[in-house]
Amino acid sequence: MMTQIKPFSHQKESNKKLSLAFSLATLTGLAFTVGVNPAQALTFTNTVPTIDIGFMSDSSSTSQPRRADNFTLSSQSFGANLTTIRWSGYYFGTTNLGTDNFTINILDNSSNKPGTLVASFSGINSTSANRTANGTITTAQGTRNRYDFTYNLSQLLNANTQYWLSIVDNTPETTTNFYWFGSNSGGDGFSTQATSTSSWQTDSANSAGNLVFSLDYEAVPEPTLILGTLTAGLVGTFMKKKSNSINQKG
Numbered sequence: 001m002m003t004q005i006k007p008f009s010h011q012k013e014s015n016k017k018l019s020l021a022f023s024l025a026t027l028t029g030l031a032f033t034v035g036v037n038p039a040q041a042l043t044f045t046n047t048v049p050t051i052d053i054g055f056m057s058d059s060s061s062t063s064q065p066r067r068a069d070n071f072t073l074s075s076q077s078f079g080a081n082l083t084t085i086r087w088s089g090y091y092f093g094t095t096n097l098g099t100d101n102f103t104i105n106i107l108d109n110s111s112n113k114p115g116t117l118v119a120s121f122s123g124i125n126s127t128s129a130n131r132t133a134n135g136t137i138t139t140a141q142g143t144r145n146r147y148d149f150t151y152n153l154s155q156l157l158n159a160n161t162q163y164w165l166s167i168v169d170n171t172p173e174t175t176t177n178f179y180w181f182g183s184n185s186g187g188d189g190f191s192t193q194a195t196s197t198s199s200w201q202t203d204s205a206n207s208a209g210n211l212v213f214s215l216d217y218e219a220v221p222e223p224t225l226i227l228g229t230l231t232a233g234l235v236g237t238f239m240k241k242k243s244n245s246i247n248q249k250g
Helices: 009-036 223-249
Strands: 040-045 053-056 066-072 079-093 102-109 114-124 132-139 142-158 162-168 176-183 191-193 213-220
Touching: 053 079, 066 102, 066 213, 079 162, 102 142, 114 142, 114 162, 162 213
Parallel strands: none
Antiparallel strands: 040 213, 053 176, 066 162, 066 191, 079 142, 079 176, 079 213, 102 114, 102 162, 132 142
């Protein structure tokens, strides 16, 4: 009896395996893509019930104080990508409007005070800080012109971890200084560096104060968790296809 041979049976089986391998590679690539993309846009706003005072934060001379306030980027994810920093302040002196040269520092927490420097952004002028006039505010120091600032960046930080934000201007005018808007009440205090060489200290005179700022950030999912979930799905898909292939052969 002559046995009939099905043409191209080996080639068809090879094509099935190649197709499955391509599907696995595509889904694995998707897993890596999902693993690094931010999942959720969030905002942290420092609590200031009423802006009623400004605190000098200028480094145009060594004897001027710098300020820093604490923040925590809350998220159920393992990381947070900081994308925008907003703050408000005014200029005081014989020159009504200073020439900006901001330095923004992010520091870790050390005994509830600013600790080790995590990231620094310097040379931020009025253009890159998007300085915008926003009317006037009556403070304990009198009526002041308010200016709002917005600085865009990309800085990966740990979620649910306390950090400190320091914003210091360096106005070249010796008669004009930058004051960071804030409040004497409704907050949890902030820190002051009295001179350029001194250490950070809790500002005991403003233990219930806060400085005006808000932060936009994106929750960053943990890549290993996402990959683990998707890999489990890939394995299930592979086993199902393999089982179907065996059944068809049987």
